[in-house]
Amino acid sequence: MPKTLPMLLDSQPICCPTLEDPAGLSDEDATALAVRLKALADPARLRVVSLLLDRLGQGASTRELAPLLNLSEPTVSHHLRTLLESGLVAKDRQGTTVYYRVVPEAIQAIAVVLHLTCC
Numbered sequence: 001m002p003k004t005l006p007m008l009l010d011s012q013p014i015c016c017p018t019l020e021d022p023a024g025l026s027d028e029d030a031t032a033l034a035v036r037l038k039a040l041a042d043p044a045r046l047r048v049v050s051l052l053l054d055r056l057g058q059g060a061s062t063r064e065l066a067p068l069l070n071l072s073e074p075t076v077s078h079h080l081r082t083l084l085e086s087g088l089v090a091k092d093r094q095g096t097t098v099y100y101r102v103v104p105e106a107i108q109a110i111a112v113v114l115h116l117t118c119c
Contacts, residue, residue, distance in 0.1 A: 025113075036110055039086035044069060045079045052089060052102045059092060059099035 025033065040046060047069055052060060062076045069076060080100050083089040088106045092099050 029113075033110065033113055036086050036088060036106065039082050039088055040110075042079070042082075044071060044075075045083055048076070048079055048083065049088065049102060049107070052100060053107075056102065056104070059101035061097050061099055063097070065100075 040049065048065060051065060051068055062073045062080065065071075065080075066073045066076045071079075080089060080091075084091060084100070086106075088103060089100050090103050092101070
């Protein structure tokens with residue numbers, strides 16, 4: 001049975017060498033990266049991130065995202081919670097509506113670590 005990764009409320013950049021660095025990743029950085037990659041390893045969540053990136057300055061609510069994803073609002077809410085706990089999205093409440101937005105630094109941190117010719 002696969003080991004469950006801890007859920008982190010972490011939006012800090014992953015400050016570590018790229019994967020090709022001979023020093024390798026620390027245990028802490030490897031866990032932070034794995035949690036974020038695991039959160040993205042779902043087609044619906046990738047689509048959520050894509051839609052939120054398209055609305056980078058505005059964000060979107062579950063009510064707006066559900067029909068675009070052809071999913072129920074509770075299902076969209078579940079996926080957003082997973083992305084929120086991994087630090088890939090943030091939420092802002094405006095009245096009774098919660099708007100979710102991508103945390104660009106968290107996405108960039110993944111790209112930096114996976115980029116083979118970075119730095």
